Amino acid sequence: MSAARRNLGKPVVFFDTTLRDGEQSPGISLNMAEKLEIAHQLVRLGVDVIEAGFPATSPGDFEAVQAIAREVKGAVICGLARCVESDIHTCWEAIKDAERPRIHTFISTSDIHLQHQIKKSRPEVIAITTELVGLCVSLCPGEVEFSAMDATRSDVDFLAEVLQTAIEAGATTINIPDTVGYTLPSEFSALIDTLYEKAPGLAGVVVSVHCHNDLGLAVANSLAAVERGATQVEVAVNGLGERAGNAAIEEVAMALVTRQDIMQRPVNLNTTEIARTSRMVSNLTGYQVQPNKAVVGKNAFAHESGIHQDGVLKERTTYEIMRARDIGLGESDIVLGKHSGRHALRAHLAELGIHLTGAELDEAFRRFKEVADKKKQVTALDLEALATEEIREREDIYSLTRFYVSAGSEIIPTSQVEVFRGGQPRRGKAFSGGSVESIFRAIDNAVGITGKLLDYRVRSVTSGKDSLGEVRVVVEVDGKTYAGQAVSIDVMEASAKAYIRALNNVAQQREASGARPDRVF
Numbered sequence: 361m362s363a364a365r366r367n368l369g370k371p372v373v374f375f376d377t378t379l380r381d382g383e384q385s386p387g388i389s390l391n392m393a394e395k396l397e398i399a400h401q402l403v404r405l406g407v408d409v410i411e412a413g414f415p416a417t418s419p420g421d422f423e424a425v426q427a428i429a430r431e432v433k434g435a436v437i438c439g440l441a442r443c444v445e446s447d448i449h450t451c452w453e454a455i456k457d458a459e460r461p462r463i464h465t466f467i468s469t470s471d472i473h474l475q476h477q478i479k480k481s482r483p484e485v486i487a488i489t490t491e492l493v494g495l496c497v498s499l500c501p502g503e504v505e506f507s508a509m510d511a512t513r514s515d516v517d518f519l520a521e522v523l524q525t526a527i528e529a530g531a532t533t534i535n536i537p538d539t540v541g542y543t544l545p546s547e548f549s550a551l552i553d554t555l556y557e558k559a560p561g562l563a564g565v566v567v568s569v570h571c572h573n574d575l576g577l578a579v580a581n582s583l584a585a586v587e588r589g590a591t592q593v594e595v596a597v598n599g600l601g602e603r604a605g606n607a608a609i610e611e612v613a614m615a616l617v618t619r620q621d622i623m624q625r626p627v628n629l630n631t632t633e634i635a636r637t638s639r640m641v642s643n644l645t646g647y648q649v650q651p652n653k654a655v656v657g658k659n660a661f662a663h664e665s666g667i668h669q670d671g672v673l674k675e676r677t678t679y680e681i682m683r684a685r686d687i688g689l690g691e692s693d694i695v696l697g698k699h700s701g702r703h704a705l706r707a708h709l710a711e712l713g714i715h716l717t718g719a720e721l722d723e724a725f726r727r728f729k730e731v732a733d734k735k736k737q738v739t740a741l742d743l744e745a746l747a748t749e750e751i752r753e754r755e756d757i758y759s760l761t762r763f764y765v766s767a768g769s770e771i772i773p774t775s776q777v778e779v780f781r782g783g784q785p786r787r788g789k790a791f792s793g794g795s796v797e798s799i800f801r802a803i804d805n806a807v808g809i810t811g812k813l814l815d816y817r818v819r820s821v822t823s824g825k826d827s828l829g830e831v832r833v834v835v836e837v838d839g840k841t842y843a844g845q846a847v848s849i850d851v852m853e854a855s856a857k858a859y860i861r862a863l864n865n866v867a868q869q870r871e872a873s874g875a876r877p878d879r880v881f
């Protein structure tokens with residue numbers, strides 16, 4: 361086994377799967393406008409490859425991947441497909457208009473998956489790999505990625521044989537996933553070394569890793585593989601992904617940047633976009649970032665103890681290994697007030713990378729005025745939250761037009777709501793034990809869908825009693841979970857809108873031609 365480190369000095373390729381594996385996190389359901397917004401932000405962050413979705417899973421996924429492929433420039437746009445002919449053709453149809461399309465196809469290689477899930481023998485897996493990687497190459501020459509699912513629990517000789525087969529069939533990127541987050545860093549390093557030896561074709565292709573976080577080791581395992589020569593890391597913003605998630609892009613990137621002395625693998629990301637990307641993904645998915653999360657948690661640069669504060673005041677590096685500004689933090693200055701005009705709003709939004717014109721700008725200005733009338737200072741964080749709200753609403757079927765809630769210590773809370781659907785008003789009212797419950801029941805009546813509330817959270821966007829409030833709800837309907845988020849200066853309004861948004865997701869799913877099949881993994 362060669363002890364020499366491979367690919368020193370070679371930049372690490374960042375493959376972001378927030379919109380595919382990340383979107384598989386329970387309760388996340390992004391609409392097309394939201395996916396496009398995230399894809400544009402990923403380009404600003406500088407990722408090399410965006411995995412935009414899994415087109416064969418539903419017409420909605422297909423349309424979103426196609427829209428991203430047509431609109432988003434500056435990164436490879438990748439779609440996922442099983443090693444199944446129809447999946448691959450559907451994937452190609454969705455991505456073919458991209459500046460640089462990539463088909464990512466996968467098949468399992470572990471005996472556990474072969475016996476219990478795909479019910480194929482090892483020779484069958486080899487034959488399928490040759491045939492279907494070949495199909496991908498015929499459609500998308502030069503940009504085909506092959507993944508050996510559950511690689512880390514596979515027999516290493518068989519795994520190497522499958523990878524070599526995929527390379528010979530024309531795959532240009534070979535991905536080695538730790539699908540169930542099982543491996544340990546030392547073991548994964550050794551596996552990469554062994555595979556370079558047993559599958560000699562790996563030396564001529566991009567070697568990728570895709571690590572899940574079931575044991576909290578996704579970032580450590582990704583870095584261990586990079587140290588052994590892996591060229592691409594598959595990551596997701598805020599570590600989103602199936603179960604415990606994928607390796608977090610912000611953690612892998614900042615570990616590589618901060619420990620360049622050891623890693624010696626350049627990072628071509630624009631790290632000052634990390635904080636904003638994290639906030640956008642958190643706002644749009646409703647997955648809040650834990651305060652002590654590495655790099656992007658709100659306490660990541662906070663010093664609580666007197667000794668630490670004293671040290672940092674004397675010399676920042678006493679207790680800080682990264683600068684907040686390197687990830688784009690510290691610029692939440694006051695930007696606008698109630699006398700600011702449309703022009704100023706448009707210019708400040710553009711600084712945040714949000715380009716609005718026409719009716720969208722009018723709507724954003726109306727919202728901004730509403731907030732600025734009640735709140736003295738509108739910050740960059742407020743603007744971001746309002747713009748996110750505007751993106752969320754673009755595809756709503758039901759929208760809240762007015763609501764009324766009466767509550768107090770001695771009265772039974774009563775709510776009335778009016779929602780619009782296709783220009784027609786629908787009304788509902790309810791009395792219940794609590795004011796939030798009564799408004800949710802009134803919405804159930806108006807929309808005609810009854811949701812079981814699983815989770816309800818409120819947080820303030822900035823500090824101060826006049827802060828915008830952000831609400832996230834998770835509801836269960838027909839045994840499935842749906843999330844909704846909204847912001848407003850009024851928490852009851854944000855609650856009503858978040859709940860309606862979750863029911864919108866139910867309605868969209870019910871109305872989509874062809875229900876989304878259960879995820880295949």
Ligand code: KIV
Pocket residue numbers: 381440466507508509510535537538539540570572
């Ligand atoms: O975890 C996994 O194995 C995957 C593959 C499709 C790459 O997500």
Ligand code: ZN
Pocket residue numbers: 381537539570572601602
């Ligand atoms: Zn995965």
